[in-house]
Amino acid sequence: MSSTTKTAIVTGGGQGIGRAITLRLARDGYNVAIFDLKPDLAEETATEARASGVEVRIYGLDVADEAAVNAAVADVEANLGPVWVLVNNAGWDKPAMFLQTDSDLWDKIIAINLRGPLNTHKAVCPHMVGRKGGRVINIASDAARVGTSTEAVYSACKGGVIAFTKSMARELARSNVLLNTVCPGPTNTPMMASVLGTGEDAVKWKDAMVRGIPLRRMGEPEDYAGIVAFLASDDAGFITGQTISVSGGMNMI
Template sequence: MRGLKDKVAIVTGGGQGIGRALTLRLAQEGFKVAIFDLNPAAGEETARLAPDASIKTYVVDVGDYAVVQAAVARVEDELGPIWLLVNNAGWDKPMPFLKTDQALWDKIIRINLYGPLNTHHAVLPRMVAHGGGRIVNIASDAARVGTSDEAVYSACKGGMISFTKSVARELARKNVLLNTVCPGPTNTPMMASVLGEGEQAVKWKDAMVRGIPLKRMGEPEDYAGIVAFLASEDASFITGQAFSVSGGMNMI
């Protein structure tokens, strides 16, 4: 990809799953990558997979505004001006909405909605001051079509798509471009924790695969290319878009 070498990226939740694949691909493209993760061991393990790359882990709770602001300032002090922010960190506990409670809503919203709001608010003024930047928000196809047992999570991800479009309009003239990538069902540690183990888990997974025209689950690496592309000079005329990467599951 053009124009990525020696630029600085932040990847939230970059220690495992999709975030790890994004971090490794961005590092391969020449980025200096800052991982924001609650699990420093996971971030350090990611860095060990690319020993010649510039990857540094910062222990950050994205739901804590003050912590995010301080971490973003450290990244710029230690690595340089931030060009790319990838909001990947997410969490859910699937269950029917009528069985949920406000404590669960608050946790899901804190991570999946307030987290990106915090990082945007910390990073965007710096991008404007530097004359440009790119943000890629990892949402979900659940935001576009809905999904059973994930109503609040879907609401957060749908909100992120709308938020991305709105801020993309506000900052287009500042050369700050924002887009959203919407993964389908993916083999990640979070998915494994949701499905659990045993015969029922196998049935759930088989049912999901049957609904995907490409007849397989997504892998974390399936999203790395489009994120690198959206960060590059090749995507300099793309903003405010939501890209579904789901094996054709939802063709909308």
Template sequence: MKGLNGKVAIVTGGGSGIGEAIVLRLAEEGCKVALFDINGAAAEQVAAKASSAAGSVTPFIADITNMDAVEAAVAQVEETLGPIWMLVNNAGWDQITPFLKTTPELWQKIINLNLYGPIHMHAAVCKRMAERNAGRVINVASDAGRVGTSHEAVYSACKGGTIAFGKSIARELARNNVLVNSVCPGPTDTPAMAAVAGTGEEAQKWKDSMARGIPLRRMGKADDYAGIIAFLGSDDADYITGQTISVSGGLTMHG
């Protein structure tokens, strides 16, 4: 991709799954990647995998639900690696449960990570980008935020909110050349999915059933998203902002 070599990129939730794939792809493109994750051991393992890449990966233990922690981590990134060019808000979590069986405590946990987390990151990073009149933000949302998903009501609300928030920030910061877009994965076979669906024969039947509803006849893989995110952070996407792009094997087709 044009213009990524040597650029500093933050990826939240980069210690596994989609986040790990994004981190490794950006490192291949020559980025200096700041990997934010609450799991320090996982972050170190991903950084080791990128040791031969053109760029580099530096782990940071960061709790994005805490604004003070975010401010401190972002300041450390700029001090250590340089000006931040690209922010990828990828971290997320859910517990699949019918809404009427959930509790306010669970709602708050989901909201803190999936909605407040990206808002905190925008606040800390975008003010620096705006001062420099340069930057790219890619929010990893979800098609759940566009069409809703049974048993993921609060998560869907958070992802829909993140999409709308990103569009609003894209409008506010366009004059500062800070471009903000969202990528919406469809159902994806990741460790997070396995934690929800389990393993074994029944879990495989459930995955197979889901795949039959996808026009491309398979669930997504973590690597399916890294390319579009690298593109949106590159010079090739200089005229794209405020957009929401589904990457779902055709499961959702929006005009």
């Protein structure tokens, strides 16, 4: 599945699942552009990815900022290479019961998790259409498929990403631009750590989640890199508009 002349954009590519995806795509021969709100934290990932002999650039930006996304994509196309793969991985949430939240929190969750992918699709996909080829892999969540208490707005956004991906897959199929969604289950990431916190209660919450997973463990970032690499490859050339759960069997739907 080597792609030595192709370029990938990975949003949120500096940490967690995004880091694992960045490193896997680099090993597969892609030049990688990391779009990350925390560019300093992404530098370690970029350094490790460059050891695979590819070029890696970091763009410090908020995916909710359309102008910043447009400028970064233009720079990638001009200086790193034609974008073959877009991975929309950046995400954020602050769990709380919906009736205890306010519209400022809703707006932030929506901006990052839904508006962000809209911005990147609008900036990247015209180039793919013009070249008659490309792959978009959107990282959603199994929360979108079954709903999750304390994550109502986040779940709504990820459900929107699934529906948007299917619609775009239909619109762009004739241009050989294939779009699919990957839905992780509970995963050991910095975001999960910030949600769970520390101490005895955090351990109890984590143990409860693990008991609901048939494989009896939390996901690790590396569990998702392989399916993303596959969907980006020629082997997935007849797959589009699909939603794939990678959750240890937690949700078999």
